[in-house]
Amino acid sequence: AFIDDPVRLLRAARVAADMHFHLHPATRELLLQQRELLANASRERVRDELLRLLLAPQAAGICLAQDLGLLQIALAPLTATELAGGIALLGALLEHLREPTIQRLSLQWSQAYTTGHTRGQMVALAALVSQGSTEHVRVALASLRLSDRERSRVLDVLGSWGSPSWQEYAHIDPLTAHRYYRRWGSGGADGAALVAVGHGTSASGVAAAERMLGFWLDHQAQVIAPQPLLTGRELVQDLGLAPGAQVGETLRILTEHQVQGLISSPGEALALARRLVSEFTTRQV
Structure with a gap:
């Protein structure tokens, strides 16, 4: 079955996680033996199956795909170490979805692109590739054949998340927030969410990200995009x-x-x- 349709390798990881069952040892061995077939699959279908994996409320499917060596093939040339770090950040994000600020922002993540993929999937993908080198991330994203808007979203999330300013912000005032969102747009809110979950971030960085998110959620008309006084x-x-x-x-x-x-x-x-x-x-x- 995997020879006829290699994308079933990824699908097996997703279904196993969704159904909360363990792979039979023989099935697991078969997946390991035939995982390299995934490299020959349609990149668009690999992308879509990977993004379905990222829709799961927990990272179990992604973890299983990583354990089977499928993620390194689907997201080549990202390394196992880079992907493990990304999975840790993704897991932290999923664990914080019930926290008030992240939960409010996540209501916006159902927004869909013309492809049918959602903003939330792009946030999760950004988290997954976040620990990769710039070149590895560039090549991996290009291989997924994302739309221009989707790729720009992922890069904006990564750019805002990785900004050194999070460690420097002593106080975020309205002007600082306005300039930040003028630069990053809604991708900046998603990047701030990745900072706010606290994975590898100092307490001051988390506090800064939470305040930045507060401006996005509560002060759109006053700070983010005020009605112009003159045209x-x-x-x-x-x-x-x-x-x-x-x-x-x-x-x-x-x-x-x-x-x-x-x-x-x-x-x-x-x-x-x-x-x-x-x-x-x-x-x-």
Whole structure:
């Protein structure tokens, strides 16, 4: 059966975990003997079966696939050591799903891409490959034939999770949170969730991640994406700016002042914009 359809090797690990039964020794031996067949299977089907494994509420299926040597084939060239570290982070995430902050964020993980895969699967995949070298992760993700949006999501989660800033944040204020999410978007929330579960992270890093998640969950309109006080068109019309980089930079500064509570009305925003334009013009002279 495995010769005819090597993807059944991964499926066997998933079904065994889902049904909570142990593999018969003869079946286990057969899986071990024929696991290399998985390298010849359709990459799209391997990807889909792997992502189904990641849907499980526990990491038992992934652990079994690792024990059988299937993950190293499905996610080559990631090493067994790299995958073991990723499984540990994934397990920590799954263990924390009932904690209030992670649970609230996980409600967003059912969001689906046009492929039918979910944001939650991309978070789990990011955790699974998180301990790999940059090159190993790049090659492994490319081999899975993810969509551009899915691959970008995984990379954003990994980038935000791996930021050295978590160990440096003494205090996360609205401006810090705004800049973080402007850089990483919702992938930054998922990356913060991986930090917040505490696997290999200091207590201060966990606290910083939890506060960052609090901004994402509770302050979208005030901090993450506030309603602009002025539009680019208004800047062009009222201040005579030419469309381009200066308009974008002015809008960015206005938003940052708004997030900090330094301006709160279109009039205040326009006055600040005039001053910024005047300062820019003076520097150009």
